[in-house]
Amino acid sequence: MSSATKRGCKQDEEDTELRRGPWTLDEDTLLIHYIACHGEGRWNLAARSSGLKRTGKSCRLRWLNYLKPDVKRGNLTPEEQLVILELHSKWGNRWSKIAQQLPGRTDNEIKNYWRTRVQKQARQLKIDANSSRFKDMIRLLWMPRLLEKMTSPPSIQSLNPTSTLLNFVPQSYPSPPELLSASEQNTVTTSCYSHKSFSENCSPSISSNSMNTTQLPQISEFPTSPKDFGNIDHTQLLKEYCYVDESFDLEDLHLSSTSTAALNYPTSDFSMTQNICVDDMVDSLWNMDELWQFRKLQGRCI
Template sequence: MNVKGEENHEEIVMIEELRRGPWTMEEDLALMNYITLHGEGRWNSLACSAGLKRTGKSCRLRWLNYLRPDVRRGNITLDEQLLILELHSRWGNRWSKIVQHLPGRTDNEIKNYWRTRVQKHAKQLKCDVKNSKELAKRIQAASTPTVSSEIPNTKGSPHQVTMPQEQAQASSDTMPNSVQQLHKPISSLTSESSNTTRSASSNSPISDLTDYCYNYDPNYDQANGTQLGFTECCPSGYYNQHLSFQEMEQNNQWMSGDLAETLWNVEDIWSLQQLLN
């Protein structure tokens, strides 16, 4: 083989060595650890220095969208939705600009949210999705303030009413996937056995670092129902604000028992990371 051929071979090997797809817990730890020590930026060299077989772009995306300490997850509130509609009417698909007014949210999240739920709402309300202001009015009108200030993240109709006998099931069905995964015991999230359902086809254990911990708040006023008793925890306490989930409102039992003690969340990882440091 000539020199040129050898170079090509090396290039192919390097490309083949690059990992793609879902991030593992080890990779997340490595990335978080490195950024904690050295800061972000220079993503390509960062990826190499951190020992990650990922592109710089991939590392940046992972950090900005999921590992960053101030990333807020959970359902989009009605207020946020209305704000998104307002900002979208102003700037269109300028997601990066829109998320500047939604602290803790990521452009990817808002973009996905828009594509899936807002466009669905527009269809259901027979409203042009481009007419964001009109859509905002209709969504606001369609929402029932006595029920919740939250637009539920459901797979069915956004305003469907869950029957009492279905509550237990519905509460889990309507939970965001990330929240649903919190039901898994920590053992299922370890590297040995963490071929989670999400990653059934993957050979690598998938990180659940992006999952958040929702703590039950005893101050929840069930009679009122306008404020739900779940406090979202973010690593390092960046956020500590109430979230209102309609599904939780209907049934707050899903977070009962030993669940809270067995969660493997970002906070755990940050703690672990501090120990490693």
């Protein structure tokens, strides 16, 4: 190979040398300008023609995940989180499919949310995030918590014990099917978890919130019959993850769901296992108050 040829090759390499890493403002401007003129698509051509030293793939990703005007930024709302949890339980890691149901949110963002928040909780609980057990935890504790967030402002929520999990878990907790009469099973089926009951009995403000009921059809599939719970023993479920001092009698406190005494329970008597990071849960998942009420509820129903 002659030196001239070598030089030519070197030049070609430099010409085609691709930039990687974070995008600069100039690169963003170039891409936005190009797309404004030529539209989306043909990403490889866009990468070459726009003067960007990026791959078409990289351009596409930058546009779709960051530059596109309708991309929403900022934290996911409880509504959005609820949709993600519900749809993930249905579709698994189909991030782009899930993203289609959340206008303005990208598959990347949803994927990141799942990995950083949801899987983190699974790690703390030492449960496989894909296990049915963890899915049950999400369904029975996390989703109601999000629904709660959707329907009451935090300030009220923190002061009013009646507005916590009790409102969203079934008023009559599902019993083993074999212990229920047909009519009782029907009652459980129709009163516990259907979206209808959530909307009518528990969350009248859903439709008036930012997300209306027409945007929520996908989250209408909470368990609607005892069999939807599989063989989960809810007491066992909680016992496995939350150590409760059995010598501590709830009734001795004369707790009622409307009593502010419920806010003053001695937390030292309610020990959580080391597996659960309470601080995290206060914000992102169920909290102590809710677990209390959850247990109390179980005491009534089982």
